[in-house]
Amino acid sequence: MTSNVYDIIIIGGGTAGCVLASRLSEKQELQVLVIEAGDDLTDDPRANHPLMGPRLLTSDANWGFTTTPQKLGGREMIAPAGRLLGGSSAVNGFAFLPNSKASIDAWAELGNPGWEWASFSKSMSRFHLSESTQEEGQSPLQITIPKEETQxxxxxxxxxxxxxxxxxxxxxxxxxxxxxxGPETIGSDKKRSFAANAYLDHGTRSRSNLTVWTGTFVEKILTKISETVTATGVQYSNAKTGVTGTVHARKEVILSAGAINTPRLLEASGFGNKKLLNGLGIDVMVDNPHIGENLQNHxxxxxxxxxxxxxxxxxxxxxxxxxxxxxxxxxxxxxxxxxxxxxxxxxxxxxxxxxxxxxxxxxxxxxxxxxxxxxxxxxxxxxxxxxxxxxxxxxxxxxxxxxxxxxxxxxxxxxxxxxxxxxxxxxxxxxxxxGHPLSRGSVHITSALPPKSSKGVSIDPNLFxxxxxxxxxxxxxxxxxxxxxxxxxxxxxxxxxxxxxxxxxxxxxxxxxxxxxxxxxxAVGAHHWLGSCAMMPREMGGVVGPSLRVYGCPNLRVCDASIMPIAPRSNPQGVIYAIAEHAAQIIMTDM
The missing domain is CATH 3.30.560.10 (Glucose Oxidase, domain 3)
Known part of the structure; x- marks a missing residue:
């Protein structure tokens, strides 16, 4: 890979990242780059056959995180997270349920205009039970309800x-x-429908203004300081060769790496608690002690x-x-x-x-x-x-x-x-x-080394x-x-x-x-990691505002499960898809 310049760089080709890549690249004048740490397994039977999905969780397609000991007999718990194009939508249990109206309205009431149910439901309405046809403006994701084959x-x-x-x-x-x-992300062909094969296939990947890199770790977000902190691009390395390089963003960098890796990358790049970063020898770009806090799980x-x-x-x-x-x-x-x-x-x-x-x-x-x-x-x-x-x-x-x-x-x-x-x-x-836990934990780096493995991070959901x-x-x-x-x-x-x-x-x-x-x-924790870069006013503990811009760096946004300020009641997959659709409209309007 050589150094390049794009208008928008999306860090993470997971559930939200693939949606953003598809929607933003609809605007032909925008040059969009997606960088994903994992491989492209869209043709792999493990990512397509419903019965084979669990095999990916014991492969390199799972980051393989574990939590700190919990208030449950001191037990550490596994914390799977997809590391492949399509992210956790390619390894999850298929459940697709929207959030409740009351939960979404609670997000807006925290100080997030434009995220109330009346607005957010328009993004949610892009998703529908589908057999094979696709209507204008709707999501290409296939969602079906299987036949009842037993009593x-x-x-x-x-x-x-x-x-x-x-x-x-x-x-x-x-x-x-x-x-x-419950609806499932299994298509009419009885194969898994997930972010990569739904949003990037069917001609999207062939767009001349969309570039997708897989097998590539983002090591840090590059910044410069003038009147404010500006994101200028990213430093990356090839997952197999370790060769590093830089790529620059004309307009924006969007973090869609998930509720564990997004705060990791922010902290590794100098965004976070000044005391923590100084202790690890990381230069502080934006001092915000809320980054990595408010982690929630069911x-x-x-x-x-x-x-x-x-x-x-x-x-x-x-x-x-x-x-x-x-x-x-x-x-x-x-x-x-x-x-x-x-x-x-x-x-x-x-x-x-x-x-x-x-x-x-x-x-x-x-x-x-x-x-x-x-x-x-x-x-x-x-x-x-x-x-x-x-x-x-x-x-x-x-x-x-x-x-x-x-x-x-x-x-x-x-x-x-x-x-x-x-x-x-x-x-x-x-x-x-x-459905709605009050417990909140944290995820923070423990090392200044680039976040390229499951090491160097402390994940504490603080269950119960x-x-x-x-x-x-x-x-x-x-x-x-x-x-x-x-x-x-x-x-x-x-x-x-x-x-x-x-x-x-x-x-x-x-x-x-x-x-x-x-x-x-x-009891255990579900695989529903969220909230670690919450969307709400900074004084309440927020990391991003309603436009998803990171406080202190106006051209850096976050769009993934980490922005949810209060846990959604249901499995979060459907909510994450809707967040990405909603964010795409916000970003396109700003552009």
Whole structure:
């Protein structure tokens, strides 16, 4: 590679980066460069076949981060992040759910005009359930809902209905509540649809004004200081040869490296806490102690029950046991009919549910609210607490996001998935994550070396750092077991049979302390990293404003999951895509 000059340099060819590259290069006069650390695997079966996706997580396509020891028995946890063109959209679990209207409006109320639901929903509306056709202005991403091939979805809906929860018919409405069959980023061809093959293929990559570099690490953002700090380009190195070079930006540099790598690159480039940077011998360009703070993640749990072996209630346990006969049958159904368990995530029978508004819950809220994570600015903490209180006491807002699996899904202490126990038993799993955690952590560099591996960074999501998170999620553990005990689901489970690892005896979750103890010993963090370069006023702890410009450097922007000031309720993939579409419109208007 040789030194070049482009109008816009996008650091990171992940979920948001590919969207930006596609949308911004629609403007022919803009020369756009995307730099991605990982390889282009758009033709690799592991990135296309739904059943093969997990293989990428044990390859170089995963950055391979781990967290610091958490308040969960001192457990460190894996923190996967995609390192390939398309980023985590190429290795995730396919779930595509929009954020709730109330959550998005909460972002705007923090001081982000233009990000309220009335505006943001226009970006979200670019996405739709699609078979093969593409309409003007819509996203090229393929989003489908698989056919119901077993009786589990029907039983799940009927069980929740018996408990008084509605069925949500429109997950894109902004008011998702009750049971829902979740959309997946699996196309009509039953291949994974992700940022690289959706936004960069179909002629986009052949545009003369768009250049994509893969296998290239960005080592630092280059800057100059006159009246203000200006981003002039980046220093990069080839991932295989290590040869370094520089490339310059006429107009802007956009960081889309994700909630872990974006603050890493900012700090390595002199943006961050002056005390930290000075201690590592890094020249300070912009002193902002909020960079890398406010990291959020969803804590989650699973409860697993032995299932009754009945016709129409197939499970994926034999696939999870890596049984060769089961794998061959699944592959045959996929090849011949584009059907069966290999054609979908098997994780799309969902619900978003509230917990009962009781006197005990209100007492827990009043008791826990004064506790605040270290590093959180007081004004942000107060706004966040007010938002959480309103959610927890509203029967129309969910606090837990439920996912079911027709099989044994249990996590090891680090969030690695454990295989089912040996044998022929079938299982059914209910999992839930806390929709809006109050806990906030941090991600910071620990070395001045260029951020080219999983080393040299401290990732602390501070799970259950706020005591209210444990109180709320423990009540969802109780609700999950109550669901399992309710007909018709209870008719298809052996409630006194084998249970997931670490689960107490049947009925013991009625004791709230038992539910808390279970979480402290088995809960993990989802792979939903966000918030580390939050979009809000600087005095509240912000790193970027509503135009996504980094405070102190007007031609440097951030566009990825790190800008979310409050965690979205659902899996964040759909929200990240919409953020990138929204940001593209903002940037194009500014240009």
């Amino acid at each position: 589990w979805p029907r039983v799940w809906r009927e069980t929740l209905s018996n408990l008084g929860f509605p069925v949500c018919s429109d997950p894109f409405s902004g008011k998702l509540l009750g049971s829902v069959i 804590p989650m749990f699973t409860v697993t029950y032995e299932a009754v072996d009945q016709e129409g209630f197939n499970t994926i346990d034999d696939l999870l046991r890596r049984d060769p006969v089961a794998i061959a049958e699944a592959q045959k159904a996929y090849d011949n009919e584009k059907a069966g368990p290999a054609s979908q995530s098997n994780l799309n029978v969902l619900a978003q549910l509230p917990i009962p508004d009781t006197a005990e819950l209100r007492h827990a809220i009043d008791t826990c609210i004064p506790s605040r994570p270290g590093g959180t600015v007081n004004s942000l903490a107060m706004a966040h607490e007010s938002f959480i209180r309103s959610h927890l006491t509203s029967p129309s807002e969910a606090s837990g996001c439920y996912m079911t699996a027709p099989g044994y899904i249990c996590f090891g202490g680090d969030k690695s998935v454990l295989p089912p126990p040996p044998g022929s038993e079938k299982y059914f799993t209910i999992s839930a994550h806390l 750092g706020h005591p209210l998170d444990l109180e709320v999620l423990a009540r969802h553990v109780q609700l999950a077991e109550r669901i399992a005990m309710t007909k018709p689901l209870s008719d298809h489970l052996k409630l006194d049979g084998k249970r997931g690892l670490g689960m107490p005896e049947f009925g013991e979750f009625l004791d709230l302390q038992k539910a808390k103890d279970y979480l402290l010993s088995t």
